[in-house]
Amino acid sequence: MKFQALFFLLLLTCMYMSLAQGSFGNCCLGYVSTLKQRAKKNIESFRMQETDGDCNLRAVVFLLRTRGRTPRELTVCANPEKKWVQDLMVTVGERMRPKN
Known part of the structure; x- marks a missing residue:
């Protein structure tokens, strides 16, 4: 009887741990140091991660659209304190703004 209770408790603990891991799915864990010019041209939008x-990391998340045989979306995380990131945010913001 004790073995069954211990097994049930272990099973519940494993299930809880597997559900808790899903909370960090869309978080940046590090920064890129730079982006190539070609990648900068493929940025479609960005968002701030607080x-x-x-x-746990404050970051700018750039969304890049790749072209090729299989088009897909990529995200790149950058340090919002860096000058090149701030300049790129302004450039992409102007590109995103609707033209009248």
Whole structure:
């Protein structure tokens, strides 16, 4: 009887741990140091990741659209304190703004 209770408790613990791991799915864990010019031209949008909630790192998340045989979306995380990142945010922001 004790073995069954211990096994059940172990099973519940494993299930809880597997559900808890899903909370960091969309968080940046590090920064890129630079981007090539070609990658900068393929940026479609960006968003800010703040340290509130599940994420521990403040970052700018750039969304890149790749072209080729299999088009896909990539995300790149950058340090919002860097000058090149701030300049790129302004450039992409102007590109995203609708033209009248």
